[in-house]
Amino acid sequence: MHLEDNLKRALARQSAPDGFAERVMNAVNAVSAEARPSPGASRHPLPEGEGRGIRRGWRAIAAGLVLTAVAGGWAAEKAIERREGERAREEVLVALHIASAKVRVAQQHVHEIGSH
Amino acid sequence: MRKFAILIFLAALAAPLHAQRLNLDFPSIAERASESTDVTLDGPMLRLAAKFLDKSDHDEQQARDIIKSLTGIYVHSYEFEHEGEYDRSVVEKVRAQLGPSWKSMVTVRSRVKENVDIYLDMRGENIAGLLVIDAEPRELTLVNLVGPIDLDRLASLEGEFGIPHFSKGEREKDKEKERKHE
């Protein structure tokens, strides 16, 4: 078969890993949340007597930040696990490929001896 | 003291039940190599890798089945610029680690090319480990698979990688499979 046909087949598009779009959208949501102005970040001072409201506001922001940090930490942990998993997968395939290639050499020699 | 002796006795009894991981790590060899491939995957990493192997891909599914029962995969492969650049005594150092349960399955000796040795860790009827030593003039490859190995599965994986099957009977079986698929 012609090399160019083989190249087209070998380089055919492959599906992205499961959940890829979801992971992208999580990252996109995180980026857009960062870009969005925080309600507590107003530059205009609030009138006197609204201290309790401000404290409540800050508590809500703090709680939001904690939740974001926890969720972010969990997402980061998952991303690391996925990266390690993909790497382990590659290594398994490389290791088995090497092991089988070496076993083949031995098998071929034995087969040649057997056929003589 | 008596308890300690019992513990040692129990440990000695239990030891043969566990497959043996060999030490294939020789930093001095790695330093001299122009190219090196090191794969060290223990049980947890193998379990993690299994999750990421593609079930819809036949090769990867086969690999998944093979690693399912393994507790370790250790591969060290080194290439050198020039012949005789590595200390061949490392091969003896690896062999010296093999206990009485290890049996030599294949030994290939070639003056100019590869010297391949394959050993199996036999526990009764079962295979508990595999060691491959390939010592070539400019290449040294050491492979240790730890855990029960289903040789049929390993052979079928080799078939998938385009490696010819060993016995005539096996080839006939495969031809029959191919006919069924057609």
Added chain:
Amino acid sequence: MNALTLAEAETPLERARSGDHDAFAELVERHEGMVFSIALHFFDDRARAEEIAQDVFLQLYRSMGEIETDAHLLFWLRQVTSRRCIDGVRRARMRLVSFEDIGEVPAKTHAADPLLDRKLQKLIAGLPDHQRIIVTLRYQEDLDPSEICGIVGMPVNTVKSHLHRALVALRKKLGDH
């Protein structure tokens, strides 16, 4: 708003441009295979390809305002992915299998030989960076040198020359004279 404007506004690209995350997700799903595959064929490493593809789509999100049409989006994705691959290769870890490591493959091969596909992918991964991305764009994306030159930012004759050298090298390795 007239009917035409409404229809235009309903395309995923238009909606994504106006900040609609669902529409952006639709664009990601539509193009993820292309972006991931370019990076995968370049690096021959799924984890790295996914990392690159994620970065490309994040950059797209930030640059949505610049994207004018669907054709422009396709061009933009191919260009940014190719650039990221070339830039990323400097930080790439040592390749596990070098070009010289691949054994000879018989010229006569089966029509759908997975082993040959794998060997070709590894041979391509061993080509010099520019040849690799050009071969990927030529045979994965089925683009002509005149289209590739705009993506990789090279004169068309340079693209042709890279392509020619890559094919000669691959033929030599495959024994396909």
